[in-house]
Amino acid sequence: MPESEPDQPRPDPSHPPDPALAAEQQHLADSRAALARMRAHTAGLTAVGGDRVSTEHLKQVLWRRMQALEDDPTVPLFFGRLDYDPALGAERAERLYIGRRHVTGEAGGEPLVIDWRAPVSLPFYRATATEPMTVALRRRFGFSTGRLTAYEDEDLAHGEGTAPSEGPGTASEILAAEIERPRTGPMRDIVATIQPEQDSIVRADLATSICVQGAPGTGKTAVGLHRAAYLLYAYREQLSRSGVLVVGPNDSFLSYIGDVLPALGEIDATQATVASMITKATGAEVRGLDEVGAALVKGDARMAEVIRRAVWDGVREPTEPLVVPRGAHQWRVPTYLAAEIVAELRGRGIRYAAARDMLPQRLAHQVLLRMEAAGDSPDDRVQNAVARSKPVKSWVDAVWPALDPAKVILRLLTEPAFLATHAEGVLDPDEQRMIMMRKPARSARAARWSLADVVLIDEALDQLHRTPSLGHVILDEAQDLSAMQLRAVGRRASTGSVTVLGDLAQATTPWATRSWAESLQHLGQSGAHVEELVAGFRVPAAVIEFAARLLPTIAPSLTPPYAIRRSRGDLVLREGRPEDELVTSARLALDREGSIGVIVPDARLDWARRVLDGAGIGYGVLGEQTDPLDEEVFRTRLDLVPASIAKGLEFDHVVVVEPAAVVAGEADTVTGLRRLYVCLTRAVTSLQVVHQEPLPVQLAA
Template identity: 65%
Template sequence: MRDRTAALDSAAAGDWVSQQFLESAILRRMKALADDPTVPLFFGRLDYDEAHEDARGERFYIGRRHVSDEVGDPLVVDWRARISLPFYRASPRQPMGVRLRRRFGFQHGEMTAFEDEDLLRAPGERPGEAGDEFSVILEAEIERPRVGPMRDIVATIQPEQDVIVRAALEESVCVQGAPGTGKTAVGLHRAAFLLYSHREQLSRQGVLVVGPNASFLRYIGDVLPALGEIDAQQTTIEGLVGATLRRLNAKYVVRGADAADVATLKGDERMAQVIARALWSQVQVPAEGLVLPRGARRWRVATYEVEEIVAELRSRGVRYGAARAMLPQRLAHRILTKMEDAGDSPDDRVQDAVARTREVKRYADAVWPAVDPARLVLGLLADPGVLARAADGLLSAEEQATLRWAKPPKAPTSARWSLADAVLIDEAQDLVERTPSLGHVVADEAQDLSPMMLRAVGRRCSTGSTTVLGDLAQATTPWATRSWTDALRHLGKPDAHVEQLTQGFRVPGEVIEYAARLLPTIAPGLQPPTSVRRARGELSVTRVPGLVAATAAAARTAADQVGSVGLITPDARVAEVVAALREAGIAHAVLGEEPAGPVDVEAGGVEFDVPFDVVPASLAKGLEFDHVLLLEPAGIVAGEPDRVTGLRRLYVCLTRAVTSLVVLHTEPLPEELGTP
């Protein structure tokens, strides 16, 4: 298929424009057909029964994408096609017309095993046989070493996951997923499914994935392209609102940081009302009416008439900028009416000419001035009087004092905008001019978004749908949401349904049970997760006399094992740990650091390029490693603003392991963990 596409000749186009369009289409097609030769194109087979209405006795191979032969006949059917649904949903009780389902096992692109399930077995046969056999290939896939970025899970999607993946485009879904349940993979595969099922619509409207940080996006970045989907965009919440800043002015950048209490207050939903009040307070009715000289006549619009026009525009519920653009036409229409009453016969051209006159434009600008959203927010944070008027009855005097800048900048271009400030500016910009809506948005780790951040994400899918992914037990920001009901309301999707995933396919049983000791404190209302894996995993908790020496020894042992290694450390100890690894000569990368120039592996390379990563605790969320070394749990807890948030951060870090977890500590463990 790649060869056929590459052989297409754009010179066959009828003109230059058509040739450019054809070359672009061929290039996009080649990018979509790019593939990793070590990843098998098919992983399953369906043999349909003769009685099936649509596929009488036919056989289909199921794979990551559609593959056809020279004459266009399908060799492999895309996993998202309707005919592939029974591969994920069929069972002996509901065979869905399938006689036999075969699953293939691969290692490094080479077929190593296959398993058959006879879904039409005679009554009385043991129903557990096929399920027991399948678990071997499933577990082999789960246990496969985690070297490199995240990979797709199309071969092992489970029925409860498939229900979410294939949810209709118009449905918004919230997935509450415990560690290792595959919620991120489910969200990405739902995006791939929707792009396949609604290709034309979503190619126009767009699909966006919002992740918690840049390291996480690099980790998941290959999943959609591996499934042939290259149209979805990926960004962080900072990238999302930062783009709004840059559109307003290239000099507006996020370069500051707020204290936890300030950022929490700026993320409060009441700030939306404060900003709305501040914006609409810009509309002023002048003390005098409009006077327009035209020819020998002077036409007047009285002040009370202007007030009526302004009130009518505000009652329409349109954006500030749209109403501002309508005002000159409304004033011109009122003058046109007066001309008609005086016996003239003006037409629409006269109204347009009146609306463009200098007098009308000046008057309209005075009544309804243009607003720079960044200057509006700057005024709120820098001027106590402006903030007091906008926040009256919404924020207390103490809260207003918390918001105010100690040293206000002279202009928005010199301000050290924080992420929370950028979110407020994004809110103001949407009130001025409606944010374009995408067709679908996937929001991962959504439990860590403030109400105002959730509103920013919701604006991007106001007429589309969303897939919200997260775990309330892993909420590690001071402004994090405490319930999905509230989060969905802030997103503007209150009718979205919540799906819970509690069966873990990644974290070993012994590890998840140890981490679950924290749940009664950090998320008492959540159902504890369970591991479906046979292997219990390896858990070692050791108190050591010296952390640095013990870390180097444990790291040297871990580096010799098969698979990826993540050394998770309190953020404050990253430099100390990196120095110890360098002295020990252990090749590693430091997550979150981008070295300039050629990569020196001995000194620490680019993340995911080597199988050993030093991971600051604040960046561990969403990642997974075969082997995890976790240093000083008490230090991880102490690194957060409060104890509950710190325990949630520790819960995240404890649940990153796929095979083994080694905990090293010199300080006493948090009492919630009990004894190892």
């Protein structure tokens, strides 16, 4: 459903219409008409290529172009205007409207709207009165259901008007209203409200890898998605070949962010969870669950060395010469020479399967040398025939056998002697016993693999075949990934760059890495620099200050976040019978505008269902959809949210049920308090805390 627009400053109805506002409304109408013409022109094109493949490619190009030109009348085509002034150093005087996509007029192809990612749009986000960037005036527009309702001007040439760089709480009313606008449904884009410190991350060049440590409400996820959109615009040709991947923590999160890139005209980025990404690569299905101790060992970076040894253990020392009958002759490659070839290939640093593929040709070359020495004149065709011959294939299979990555991992997890051989000096005996399968499977296909197991299979697969690298990977909620999971993501960007997003205070898995430096090392991106975002644009002060009481316990090294919103928001603690207080809180939230998230301990999800059903309150349940792009997700006013999947989500109004039970549901107190910190900071307008059990002492203070 369309989101309602914020209440914007409107012209006084007792006065005549503002001619400037009317002119801007006409420009909006002209821009919409031009966009419709652009889409109609694209629709009228016919894809004709030189062959069937190129024709299908052209059809896909035209389809993507049609998608990018689709107009949503409830969303403004532009949200700002820049007036460049030669007196300030501009090449010429021109007026540019800044929007979500480029719109071209009929006459002379003059742009009616400039894409927010274009270089000339940069001053909209960065210019200040002290550094106007050749812009004399910056105008922001207010809209309601797609219609222009108001505008605000900043006279950058003379330092007059509002100053967004000082923060929306003290500057632009339109900017502040847009940031604080209630939402219904999934995440929306923030192109109209990107702040300078966010914009510097968004517009970093493709070769730059960045890690964003972002407190709740600082917009780190939105920054990452807009960085993807910017890179796809600025490096389109390069990334159309190499690709962009967005990795999120779970399917509910992917549903939540799924509309952002399409709204910005970008549909080419792939979205996945770590589990779906690795399952697709390995073909192994996640059907099991590890105990915490086993998962910790399997997620440890030391497992990479164990797997490397196990894979390369497949190569045998040659014990027999290679003999190739051909015609009336038998050509012989001595054992010592064949062993030298094998040793040389092992030492080249290439993947196991690639080296194995090279071995037959290397052996065949030795046979050809012997043929030439005997007076023959063999050519490349003869060498290829020898390389494909049965004697060569049989010799290679015996010395350098083909391996299946899943079978290698199955042996490690089911054969104690095999694991002990390759884990010697790496894992101690207790750790080895911990990761052995309790119920060994008869085959890799029948195994009940856990997610940690499938990550190990992916590691083994990379030892066999190099993992294809993408141009850029956006990794969100990275603080919760194990070292081996980080290695798996890093392989997908081995020749590209990454944007890592997360918050160490929200690390809620036992295997989470301890610092961003450690995480970046496992990703293979040690050179990435860390940016810290602490200005909260979404979470109001009353909520963030309450949740920040937990920081000295869960993340004492982090800078406490602060809110810059005009409203402090609402915080209510409700102590009493949980059933009654939950119903009261839900009904109070339903009386207000915006989305509602009722966050409950995972173990109490069924209890919450019964309470809401008994009260006749409708709701959805997050985490139960099978399709991460299911359009019905986040379409209800009120959603029940298990605490374990709340991370990364936002709701206008949040009800957190029994904080003590949220904490108790984790392996240890610190992890539980981090989980609670996540749950408390999902609110962007109001937070109600329902409890009968005493609050954790950090909050009770």
